[in-house]
Amino acid sequence: MNASQWSDERSTQSPQTLWVLSDGRPGHESQSKGIVAALEMRRHVQVHWIAVTLRGALWRSILRAAARLLPAQLLHRVLPFSYRLTDWPNCPPTIVIGSGGDTLFMLGALSALHRVPSVFSGTTKRYPRKFLDCVLTVVPDAATNNVVLPLPPAEVHECTRSSSAGRAATLTGSVLIGGDGAGCVFDDADWQRLAKWMASQGASVRWQLSTSRRTGVKHEAQLQKILQANAVALERAIWWAEKPERVMKELLCDSDFIVCTQDSLSMLAEAMYTGKTVYSFAPEQCHMTDNDAAAVVSYVQRGFLKPLKEVQSIVVEHEPMPRSKAVYVQIDTAVHAAQERRQRRQSDSLEHAMRQSSLNNVNRPGPSHEPAEHLGNHKHG
Numbered sequence: 001m002n003a004s005q006w007s008d009e010r011s012t013q014s015p016q017t018l019w020v021l022s023d024g025r026p027g028h029e030s031q032s033k034g035i036v037a038a039l040e041m042r043r044h045v046q047v048h049w050i051a052v053t054l055r056g057a058l059w060r061s062i063l064r065a066a067a068r069l070l071p072a073q074l075l076h077r078v079l080p081f082s083y084r085l086t087d088w089p090n091c092p093p094t095i096v097i098g099s100g101g102d103t104l105f106m107l108g109a110l111s112a113l114h115r116v117p118s119v120f121s122g123t124t125k126r127y128p129r130k131f132l133d134c135v136l137t138v139v140p141d142a143a144t145n146n147v148v149l150p151l152p153p154a155e156v157h158e159c160t161r162s163s164s165a166g167r168a169a170t171l172t173g174s175v176l177i178g179g180d181g182a183g184c185v186f187d188d189a190d191w192q193r194l195a196k197w198m199a200s201q202g203a204s205v206r207w208q209l210s211t212s213r214r215t216g217v218k219h220e221a222q223l224q225k226i227l228q229a230n231a232v233a234l235e236r237a238i239w240w241a242e243k244p245e246r247v248m249k250e251l252l253c254d255s256d257f258i259v260c261t262q263d264s265l266s267m268l269a270e271a272m273y274t275g276k277t278v279y280s281f282a283p284e285q286c287h288m289t290d291n292d293a294a295a296v297v298s299y300v301q302r303g304f305l306k307p308l309k310e311v312q313s314i315v316v317e318h319e320p321m322p323r324s325k326a327v328y329v330q331i332d333t334a335v336h337a338a339q340e341r342r343q344r345r346q347s348d349s350l351e352h353a354m355r356q357s358s359l360n361n362v363n364r365p366g367p368s369h370e371p372a373e374h375l376g377n378h379k380h381g
Contacts, residue, residue, distance in 0.1 A: 017094045018095050038327070050089070095335065096118050104132075105127075138152050176260045199232050204314075210240070275317060280306070
């Protein structure tokens with residue numbers, strides 16, 4: 001079935017109920033929102049968000065063992081002990097979605113309980129290979145049903161902006177600042193490198209900058225001082241610790257190129273989805289996990305990302321092509337395939353049960369009857 005046929009078929013379908021498990025971490029929520037956005041392209045959906053909180057870190061290893069040892073139909077019985085109480089939606093799910101390691105076990109347990117596909121964004125962290133129905137990653141994972149995407153799922157807001165061609169020579173650069181985390185630790189020397197690079201662009205760039213919740217008061221204060229010392233003029237600045245504003249969409253749309261610190265892969269992903277030139281800025285002290293480092297390498301190899309330290313001069317895409325449509329189609333196709341696999345398994349199980357029942361009926365002793373030849377010897381009066 002091709003994409004247009006799927007679209008026609010789905011337009012006549014009843015809404016599909018999505019249960020989305022959230023551990024409260026912005027990066028994980030962003031990926032789950034991306035999966036939902038992809039499914040909304042071709043389906044009618046009803047979305048229910050469910051808060052997921054483990055009762056303690058020790059449960060992570062216990063749940064991995066339970067996933068290997070317990071029958072799938074019994075996994076849900078562990079949930080009240082391992083997770084804090086939560087309110088379940090009134091309507092059963094059609095698909096269960098999650099991102100982040102703390103959602104993994106609950107995802108598999110609810111999938112088995114309701115007999116619906118499970119869709120997960122992220123690595124499966126030593127869980128059984130067949131534990132989930134669809135695993136979306138940007139680097140290969142051991143999961144049986146792994147689908148490797150060019151970019152992680154993210155909720156993308158399309159925006160239009162006239163091309164640089166024909167406008168003034170001045171470019172607009174948006175700088176997105178994260179902070180310590182994901183193996184990255186920033187210090188004053190790192191901010192000094194960034195400020196000097198920005199200053200080196202002279203009057204050819206109009207700068208916009210936003211820090212984030214991760215940046216922290218100390219880094220913000222130092223960054224402000226260093227930018228001023230290097231005579232970097234900011235046309236617009238959002239200092240999160242002073243006055244938080246959610247301006248990601250505005251800054252991504254109103255820019256010709258984007259600079260993003262490397263600590264936040266979700267922030268990098270949103271920037272790369274625009275199709276614009278994206279530069280990553282990493283601190284000297286950067287020790288990312290193998291998976292995160294491999295993801296960054298894959299973005300560079302695909303031409304989605306350029307390390308700032310390797311940049312000699314700024315090059316912009318005059319007509320950037322957003323990447324969301326191609327990735328969303330790939331996600332929707334993967335989920336559709338997971339639904340079909342689940343349906344086939346359930347159909348095969350039902351057929352097996354019916355055959356077993358028929359065999360049992362055939363082998364079951366029936367009431368005693370006289371042989372047919374004996375009945376033929378009865379004499380009628």
